[in-house]
Amino acid sequence: MPRRLFPALATLLIGLAVLLLPPPPAARAQSAPEATAEASLQPVLQAQAEVFLESSRRTIQPAIDAVAGSGLPQAPDFLVAWAEREIWVREADMTFFRVTRDDDRIYHLYDLDTGAEVMTLDDDEGYEDLRPNSGIRALIGAALVRFQLEDPDPAIRAEALDSIDRNGEAGHLAPLAASIEGETDPALRARKAQLLTLLTIRYAEDKDARIAAIESLAGNLDVAVRATLNPLVATTRAAAATLPEGRNIARQLRPGSDALPRTEAYQLLVDAGLAPPLVSAGDLRATLAQHIDAGAVGGVPLADLADPGARDRAFDGLVAAGTVEPAATEADIDAALAAHVFFETYAEADPDVTEAANAALNSISRRVALNQVLDLALDALSLGSIYFLAAIGLAITFGVMGVINMAHGEFIMMGAYTGYVLQQVIPDYTVSILVAIPTAFAVTFAAGVAMERLVIRWLYSRPLETLLATFGVSIALQQLAKNIFGTQARPLTSPDWLNGSWILNDIVGISYIRIAIFVLALIFLGLFLFMMKKTRLGLETRAVTQNPKMAASMGINPDRVNMLTFGLGSGIAGIAGVAIGLYAQVTSEIGQQYIVQSFMTVVVGGVGNIWGTLLGAGMIGALQKGIEWVYPSNTLAAQTYMIVFIIIFIQFRPRGIIALKGRAAGD
Known part of the structure; x- marks a missing residue:
């Protein structure tokens, strides 16, 4: 290395050492306060x-x-x-x-x-x-929101939005608007945008900004939106000599109309100090009692005050003496009402804002009505699927065999109790339900076959005896269930993945259990159609249904077909019991809650026809939900009107929606 590089290298090393060594105490004493001052509050x-x-x-x-x-x-x-x-x-x-x-x-x-x-x-x-x-402290809280809205933790930002949602104020507008641009969470960003819109409607000073915010919410079904818009169009009634200027008047009212009865109109005048108060009979008696003097009131002896006319004269005497204020007569009331105007004023002072709010609320009302119809349709569809599951087995037995099985509801009950028992053995609810469906089918299939062999086979072509016999079996099965399980309701717990509801918006929603039942009904519809169209049992069943004698001459055993058909209908009822038990308490009477609707479904749809049963279940479900919507607190009315409708319907369509040819139709 050349000798001339040593001085330069030494100078460089000394400079680095000076920079890297800590400063002397004096230097540190001067620099520390300066650094603290820059970051000090x-x-x-x-x-x-x-x-x-x-x-x-x-x-x-x-x-x-x-x-x-x-x-x-x-x-x-x-x-x-x-x-x-x-x-x-x-x-x-x-x-x-x-x-x-x-x-x-x-x-x-x-x-x-x-x-x-x-x-x-x-x-x-x-x-x-x-x-x-x-x-x-409220102002401090509003200032803290600014920091919480921009906190790195999404949970803290969500808590800040919850706080604003509960107690929003004008001071939140600026920090909320400033935090939206940097928000990384899409859900929180959407919440911030909506809260900003709602706060703008409530507290913004710029009228155009408020109107633009209101118009952006047209058709929005969020409850918070309606809670924000409704106060803008809230009205109060008032009376005056003439319509006041500078007031946001919603409408004028005519005294004596349905909107403003005559007495209420006059009371508005009294409250505003524009007319003397009316004196009721009770007030008149109290006033007279307070001014008794020497056995008389207003110059009228007490003994005469039993007469209404005497009481009026006594009151007039008190008025003439200047003791009490005069009462208004009918003529006075008419004159006062004619001399004043009555109107409703908006709570919001700006008419442009109320006009925009009314337009937005009308748009929301239309959309609410459409969604209520959709929600009602979903409820009717889910109820119809339940009735279809409950009635499909009855449609088989009643349609093919002509047997009025009053114990059909008890097969539903047996299926529900089968699911309950399996849940006591298998703690996993998903597995227990999956096991319960085939098990309930097997149990109720065996019970149905036993009932057909022991009771039904001796009563073919004798419908009254069949009805009485199966009704007796129904009572016996209910009592047996009470003896085994007691009278207390037993829960059939659904799996976690069936809990909750599918929520489309604040109006439309349906529980996952009902969706599962609807899917189950579709599966059984497909299985039933496959069995009837593609299997030997289905072919034989259709043959026996159309002409049992001809079927027997072709080598088909009608007795065996009847047994298997009755067992099949009973087994499907057991599966329906598992499904129904998921949302209804399992008791010995659970089947009785569906037996009437099941028979109505079969009769309306068409005896023995699966498509008719499907249509009948949909019609019964829609009818019941529609009546319950009209009479929400009167379930008896819903049942009564539904039965009346069925009676009228049968008068015009005695064989149901889809009539069946063959034995079930009485041919």
Whole structure:
């Protein structure tokens, strides 16, 4: 290395050493305060010290804005401590501290910048305690929202939005608007945008901004939207000599109309001090009783006051003496009503805003009506699918065999109890339900076959005896269930994935259990059609249904077909019991709640026809839900009107929607 490079290299190393070595104590003493001053909250607070000490809601906002707008990370902690009344000011140099007190009544003072404990005190001499009132604390809370809305933690931002949703105010507008652009969570960003719109409608000073916000919500079904718009179009009734100018008048009212009865109109005049009050019979008696003098009132003896006319004369005498105020006569009332105008005024002063709000609410009302129809249709569809499941087995037995099985509801009950028993053995609800469906089919299929072999086979072509016999079996099965399981309702718990509802919006929703039942009904519809069209049993069943004698001559055993058909219908009823038990309490009477609707479904749809049963279930479900919508609190009315409708329907369509040819049709 050339010798001339050594001096340059040495100079470079010395310079690096000087830069890397710590500064001397004097230098450190000078640089530290400068660094602290740049990141300290104290200068901001001391610049507003007089405002803090005055602590008035009307003057405190500049101090809050100075702290919140400082951009220092200590600002939120200071605001929280101030709201919790933990801030002291040292009067000697106007230094601010956070203060806590321990159980020994010792005060601990902490530095606002570092959070380190500075000193302890026995009393507060020489210090001023900042104790914000409720109004100032509300302003502090609004300032804290600015920090919470931009907090890195999404949960904190969501909590801030919940707080604004509950107690929104004009001070939230600016921080909420400023936080939207930097929001990374799509759901929170959408919530912020909607809250900003709602707050703009309530608190914005710019009329055009309010109207634009209102128009953007047209057709929005959110309940919060209607809660924001409804106060804008709320009205109050008033009376005056002439229509007042500068008031946002909704409409004029005519006294004596349905909108404003005559007595209510006059009471408005009385409340406004524009007419004397009316004197009722009770008020008249009380007034007369208060002015009894020497056995008379107004010159009328007490003995004569039993006569209404005498009471009126006594009152007129008190009026003539100047003792009481005169009462209004009918002529006075008519004159007063004719001399004044009656009107409703909006709570919102600006007519353009109320016009926009009414237009938005009308749009929302139309959409609400459409969604209510959709929700009602979904309810009817789900109820119809339940009735279809309950009735499909009855359609098979009643249609193919002509047997009026009053014990069909008890097969539903047996299926529900089968599911309950399996859940006691298999704790996993998903597995237990999956096992319960085939098990319930097997149990009720076997019970149906046994019932057909022991009872039904001896009663073919004798419908009255069949009805009585199966009714007796129904009572016996109910009592047997009570003896085994007791009278207390038993729960059939659905799996977690079936809990909750599918919510389309604030109006339309349907539970996942009912969706599952609807899907189950479609599956069984497909299975039934496959069995009837593609299997030997289905072919034989259709043959026996159309002409049992001809089927027998072709080598088909009608007795065997009847047995299997009855067992199949009973087994499907058992599966329906598992489905119904998922949302209804399992009791010995659970089947009786569906037996009437099942028979109506079969009769309306067409005896023995699966498509007719499907249409009948849909019609019965829609009819019941429609009547319940008209009479929401009267379930008996719904049942009564539904039965009346069925009776009328049968008069015009005695064989149902889709009539069946063959034995079930009586051919």
